Amino acid sequence: MIVRNIGHDCAYHIEKIAVMFFPLEKLRTDGDDNVVITTLKQNNILSVRVKAYSKCIERNCDVSENDDIANKLSLLLYDTLTELTGYSMPWGILYGVRPARLMHSTVDKYGIDEARQKFLHDRVNIDKINLALSVMQKENEIIALSKRNSFSLYVSIPFCPSRCSYCSFVSHSIAKAKDLIEPYVQLLCKEIEIAGKTAKDLSLNLESIYFGGGTPTTLNENQLERILKAVEDNFDLSNLREYTVEAGRPDTVNRAKLDTLLCHNVSRISINPQTFSDEVLRNIGRKHTVKQTENAYNLARQMGFNNINMDFIAGLSGDTYTSFKNSIDKVVDFAPQSITVHNLSLKSGAYLCTENEFFDLSSRNLTSDMIDYSFKTLTKNGYNPYYMYRQSKSLGNLENVGYSKPGFECLYNVFMMDETHTVIAVGAGAVTKLKNYDTSHISRIYNYKYPYEYINNFDEVIN
Known part of the structure; x- marks a missing residue:
């Protein structure tokens, strides 16, 4: 172009x-x-x-x-x-990652009625305006919890059992990177120790912890234990509001790992089906089954986890409106505390298309219908949208939305998306965001992106 x-x-x-x-x-x-x-x-x-x-x-x-x-x-x-x-974007000319944050600043400046008019002027669909207002109001309640010295901790575990076809995160399959895992865990614990000392020296108050990746539960229980203990030993958790560990791939979940998380007071986990269709799972390279998802979820419930999130993606290869609808209906029956619905983000230059394919709106319209169905069904069943973001090059320029039952919103998601306070991030691919409370200026510190770079250049990372 x-x-x-x-x-x-x-x-x-x-x-x-x-x-x-x-x-x-x-x-x-x-x-x-x-x-x-x-x-x-x-x-x-x-x-x-x-x-x-x-x-x-x-x-x-x-x-x-x-x-x-x-x-x-x-x-x-x-x-x-x-x-x-022949296609009108639901968010009009808005291309930013954080539409609810934009709504917040617009409402602060002009009031709700004029903010609505400004969004309409920019060709935003009225349903999306109402969604932005709803998310803004819920986010404001969570943002108000943060104080001048608040911060969150992000721990990066960039390993997965296998790499999914749609994935754009820094993540390595254990088949290719298993020899890196043990040295990575050792150095990560050292970085956690240094980060903890920094937080203590600055008298910061830890609000939320989030283990992401990758799939943190790709690690064995001993490795998880060491990292969780490093966090406990080096950070003051006495005022911690939330402790999340992603257990995204159901094929990495077992009793020993869940018991390790419980022993270290992890309060929230995420088990992510992405779809309840075995055919679609095969299409996207997720080497687990729907049955494994069900088993992992039921095991976590039986062991006492009472705050579980489940992720889904609209627009996956081979997914139809009927199969996506089945996934959303089924997760409502499972009744996790929160459900996140993502919109597929496209990869640039993935293929060359013909003119007919170029003007074919079926994929965009299908994904839009999926997103609309998830909103209507989840809100009807007591799930409220509490955070939202968008990705560039997403199908139909649609949004990713986190829904939750009242009181089960993921605080870290809101703090991070709003850039409410400092986030200290450790591990490969992690980005620390240091926020000046008075000016709102954010300084970013980037760790090396890939595990082998992180390991080979660790002295530079900690200095």
């Missing part, structure tokens, strides 16, 4: 909107391609020309001195692309 911007400095906004409509296209600024977008500001005229395969549309509008050029040009491009593709 070629994007040319002439006579203005709104390239960032224009490119974001172009990618929303054409997420699989690679961006370039010169040459020729099947998709060419040209935006121009000349005197008091804004113009947009879009050529996509055999289709071509040109549109323009007047602009005055006091107009927001970026907003007006974004809307012109959005309307042109909607006309050309």
Whole structure:
């Protein structure tokens, strides 16, 4: 996809909107391609020309001195692309990761009624506006728990039994990286010790802990025990509100590991089916069955876990509306305390498509229907949306939403997504976010991305 911007400095906004409509296209600024977008500001005229395969549309509008050029040009491009593709994005021209946070700042500045109008002006669907308001209100309740010296701890365990086809996280299958696990655990415990000393020196108050990855329960119970003990030995947990460990892959869950988590007062776990279809599981490379998910969940329940989350993804390969509906209906019967519904994020340049495929809206419409069904069904059954984020290049530019029964919202998810307070992050791929309470400025410290880099450069990590 070629994007040319002439006579203005709104390239960032224009490119974001172009990618929303054409997420699989690679961006370039010169040459020729099947998709060419040209935006121009000349005197008091804004113009947009879009050529996509055999289709071509040109549109323009007047602009005055006091107009927001970026907003007006974004809307012109959005309307042109909607006309050309026949698809209107549910979030309009909004491309940010945190729509509820944007709603929060807009409401603070203008009030709810005017905030609604501004979102409508930006072509946001009324249902999405109501969702953003609902999530904003729930997030505000959780954000209010955080104090000046609050922080959260993130522990990265970047290993999985196997790599799923859709995965974009830093994660290594144990078949390829098993020799790295033991040295990684040893060094991770050392980094936890150093991080704990830093938190103590700064008199920080630990609010929430989150073990993510990867799949933390890929580790054996001895390795989990050592990491959990390192956290206990080096951090003050006396005011801890929440302790989450992802047990995302059901084929990594057993009694010994769950007992280890319970012994260290882990209060919340996540067992993630992604789908209740064995066929779809095979399609996406998850080497477990629906039955294993059921067994893992029932075992956790029997052992006393009373705060369990389950994740699902809309738009997976081979998933139909009927099979997705079955997954959501089934998880409602399971009645976990929280359910997170993700929208599939596409990988750039995954394949070259024909013109007919390019304008085929069936996948976007199907995924949108799935997301809508999950919202209606979960809210009807007592699950409230409490946090939300979006990913670039997601199918249909849709949202990921966390739902929970009242009182079972994941605090860490909200603190992290809102960037409420400092997050100290340890392990490969971890990003520490140091927040200045007075200015809200955030400084980021990036650990080495891959386990072998983390291990080989550990002295640099801790210094």
